[in-house]
Amino acid sequence: MESESLSESLKDKKQQRILMGNEAMARGLIEAGVSLAASYPGTPASEILQAVPGLAQEAAVALHAEWSVNEKVAYETALANSMCGRRAAVSMKQVGLNVASDPFMRSAYLGVKGGLVVISADDPGPHSSQTEQDSRFFAMFAKIPVLDPSSPREAKAMVGQALRLSEKYEIPVMLRPTTRVCHARQNVPLFEPQRLERTAHFQKNPGRWCATPQYLRELHRLLNQKIAEIALEEEFFPVLTPGDDSFPGVCLIASGVALAHTWDLLEEMALLRRVDLYQVTMPYPLHRDFISHIKCHYQRVLVLEETYPVIEMQLAGDQVQGRGTKTVPGEGELTPAVLRQVLERFLNLPPAASTAPPAGEATRPTLCAGCAHRAAFYAIRETFPEGLFPSDIGCYTLGLNLGAVDTCHCMGAGISQAAGFYRAFAAAGEKVPAIVATIGDSTFFHAGVPALINAVFHQARFILVILDNATTAMTGQQPTPEKGLTAGGGQAHPVLLADLVKACGAGFLREADPYDVPGFVSLLQEADRYCRSADGGVAVIIAKHPCILDREARKAQPAWEICVTEDCTGCRHCLDDFECPALSLDEATYQVVIDRGRCIGCGVCVHVCPVGAIKAQVKE
Amino acid sequence: MKQQIIISGLGGQGALTLTRLLAEAAAALGCEVLTSETHGMAQRGGTVISMIKVGPFRGPLIPPGRADVGLFLALKNLAVHRLYLKSDAPVFVNSPVPGDFQNIDAQGLARQVGAAVAANLILLGFAAARRGLFCGVELLEGLIKEKLPPRFRETNLQAFRLGVAAAG
Numbered sequence: 001m002e003s004e005s006l007s008e009s010l011k012d013k014k015q016q017r018i019l020m021g022n023e024a025m026a027r028g029l030i031e032a033g034v035s036l037a038a039s040y041p042g043t044p045a046s047e048i049l050q051a052v053p054g055l056a057q058e059a060a061v062a063l064h065a066e067w068s069v070n071e072k073v074a075y076e077t078a079l080a081n082s083m084c085g086r087r088a089a090v091s092m093k094q095v096g097l098n099v100a101s102d103p104f105m106r107s108a109y110l111g112v113k114g115g116l117v118v119i120s121a122d123d124p125g126p127h128s129s130q131t132e133q134d135s136r137f138f139a140m141f142a143k144i145p146v147l148d149p150s151s152p153r154e155a156k157a158m159v160g161q162a163l164r165l166s167e168k169y170e171i172p173v174m175l176r177p178t179t180r181v182c183h184a185r186q187n188v189p190l191f192e193p194q195r196l197e198r199t200a201h202f203q204k205n206p207g208r209w210c211a212t213p214q215y216l217r218e219l220h221r222l223l224n225q226k227i228a229e230i231a232l233e234e235e236f237f238p239v240l241t242p243g244d245d246s247f248p249g250v251c252l253i254a255s256g257v258a259l260a261h262t263w264d265l266l267e268e269m270a271l272l273r274r275v276d277l278y279q280v281t282m283p284y285p286l287h288r289d290f291i292s293h294i295k296c297h298y299q300r301v302l303v304l305e306e307t308y309p310v311i312e313m314q315l316a317g318d319q320v321q322g323r324g325t326k327t328v329p330g331e332g333e334l335t336p337a338v339l340r341q342v343l344e345r346f347l348n349l350p351p352a353a354s355t356a357p358p359a360g361e362a363t364r365p366t367l368c369a370g371c372a373h374r375a376a377f378y379a380i381r382e383t384f385p386e387g388l389f390p391s392d393i394g395c396y397t398l399g400l401n402l403g404a405v406d407t408c409h410c411m412g413a414g415i416s417q418a419a420g421f422y423r424a425f426a427a428a429g430e431k432v433p434a435i436v437a438t439i440g441d442s443t444f445f446h447a448g449v450p451a452l453i454n455a456v457f458h459q460a461r462f463i464l465v466i467l468d469n470a471t472t473a474m475t476g477q478q479p480t481p482e483k484g485l486t487a488g489g490g491q492a493h494p495v496l497l498a499d500l501v502k503a504c505g506a507g508f509l510r511e512a513d514p515y516d517v518p519g520f521v522s523l524l525q526e527a528d529r530y531c532r533s534a535d536g537g538v539a540v541i542i543a544k545h546p547c548i549l550d551r552e553a554r555k556a557q558p559a560w561e562i563c564v565t566e567d568c569t570g571c572r573h574c575l576d577d578f579e580c581p582a583l584s585l586d587e588a589t590y591q592v593v594i595d596r597g598r599c600i601g602c603g604v605c606v607h608v609c610p611v612g613a614i615k616a617q618v619k620e
Numbered sequence: 621m622k623q624q625i626i627i628s629g630l631g632g633q634g635a636l637t638l639t640r641l642l643a644e645a646a647a648a649l650g651c652e653v654l655t656s657e658t659h660g661m662a663q664r665g666g667t668v669i670s671m672i673k674v675g676p677f678r679g680p681l682i683p684p685g686r687a688d689v690g691l692f693l694a695l696k697n698l699a700v701h702r703l704y705l706k707s708d709a710p711v712f713v714n715s716p717v718p719g720d721f722q723n724i725d726a727q728g729l730a731r732q733v734g735a736a737v738a739a740n741l742i743l744l745g746f747a748a749a750r751r752g753l754f755c756g757v758e759l760l761e762g763l764i765k766e767k768l769p770p771r772f773r774e775t776n777l778q779a780f781r782l783g784v785a786a787a788g
Contacts, residue, residue, distance in 0.1 A: 016647070018640070018643045018644055018647050018653070020657075043659055043660035043661075044659060044660070046659075047659075127658075127660060127662075128659070128660030128661050128662075150678065150679075151654070151678065151680075180656060180679075180680055180681065181680075183656065183657045183658075183659050184654055184655060184656050184657075184680035185639070185640070185643045185653070185654070185655040185657070186652075186653065186654050186655075186680075187643075187646075187647045187652060187653055257679060257680070259678075260678040260679035260680070261679040261681060262679075263678040263679065264677050264678055264679045264683075265683070268683070268686070335681060335683075336679065336681050336682070336683035336684075337683055337684050340683060359699070359700050359701075359703055360696075360698075360699025360700045361699075361700070362666065362667035362700050363630055363665070363666055363667045363694075363696070363697075364666055365631060365661050365662050365663070365664040365665050365666030366664060366665045366666075367664065368632075368664060368665070395664065397661075398661075398664060474660070474661065474664075475660075581665055596731075597727070597731060597736040
């Protein structure tokens, strides 16, 4: 993909820009004439849609960009736009595709009209995910083609390729970047946006768009035919960088960022252009002639790919090694350090002397100083020391540092799990512990609502604390439906959490600011009494306090001057059970000290000190 | 030209800002550039690392023992990330305490000028003035003016120049 024209265009500084991989893909959407982009935030994919409104405005392109309530909704919204003949995009992290899997699978059979690119960002490692699953396998499962970029520059170019392929075969096409592409920055060439000016036109065709089972066998046959034809597309025949016969009968096959790392390593090892190296740009369907070419020409083949053996499985043969044969570790990210060892073993080279000393322990992340989640978790754990705490996905997963998060599974699971825990104890005839589920506001909108309806309807008894910080904090402050703001910052129609909870049928609903720890504790006790009363059920508390990373919100709240008096006994309660990063123990005096650079003066720790040694004063 | 740089810190210390500035500096010099950053959960005060590769590279990661220079915003990260550096690589560390590296009390200086969040730019100015980086002080100063948010421009420039002055 490193064409002459690309190098030419890079010489002109005006035509290039430093873009993060996610921004590069967003720019690719604009350049390819996409008219609708939908997403739900999730690392490492969040910055794709985040960048779309600004880039569209800059290029004077009319486009609808939305943070949908979840990935399934995003997928279906984008799909319908494509069914009207207009280009569409949906982006998400890899586990978001699990949520969108229902429309994803069927869209392979029914197909699309306007190009539809499905960007599913994988997270080998994983760095910020609950699995390191491979979306390319999902594409193969669905019989949907998938492209695998090795750099931001390629990721952008592949957006256009994916949309053209999608339109040619009327099939969704997946673009699968990984964390190292999403969060890499590179100088990327910019091209003039395509202005497609297509009208919206929906051609009714019930046999296709509402395909009942009688039509699906034929649609499946058509899908098989499409995939067979796509597997012969010349554009996606793997790119060979030939060797010089130093390694006869041997080749390396790599895709995604593993190709990029391998390239740099071979250069460092003075092996570049000495061994045949193929870059696979479309891992599924793997080019049919490539498969036979490899089988004919090579006796030893090494496949380097993240994270599952997708290419390796399609090449299947005794000469093929990779993750499946354990030549490459079966799990984890393929970092340069891992790949170097694999290459040395496979090419029978002496291992390089290891100069790297063992790495020290990394610092674990923690809730920000002044975060209202900390106040809520502290109150929950203090009120119910023997409680059971199912939780969910977001910043507040860090509540596990405070001993107030016992489970974290997938979006919305905390509420269903709370109901399941209640059932387990109640049905076993055992004393039911206080069960307190926590979930963020955005996660509640995403997948918590059906779980709450189910729990209320089946008369489960637990406390649900919705941690409402008025934003999707972890992924970079995207607006929730309650905020009433679009992705581009325009006005939208707000949907209120309290209205939703009431409509779900919860019999107990209170709102409170967890900064008031004593008030929040008595509210939790009241909720517990409701759960255990004769006609009790699910008690919902909306813990309302804005994310302190929101500059306006933070300015609006009082900032106290916090000090620690001589009464501090060094008991460590505030350090171990409250874990504010602005508090630490002075080893010399064995008393707690405040880090002025980090303390935002929220004053919550005043409620935490058992001897009242932490004081808040009005700032001079 | 080829240079591989690591920037190590804790979430919130501004490693990403330095990464962006150095990437822009490379582009301004007409070089190819690739960077890698830490996003997500670790940004909440956890250990983060950025890598910047200037020159004809294809991958965004630096293998252990190959980085030409290191900028450490947190002293304790030396134990975690020093392994990426060549044995003779210059190491610039935000630390009031000296050691087997070039130290500057960027945090202390930043507090003195009432800009605790600008310690990152103090460290950058220090490293650039000590000629540890592929780009010079003037180019970086121009990019701070051009690429960082205008409302922090004066604070950022003040911080950067403090670092330059401290390089002696």
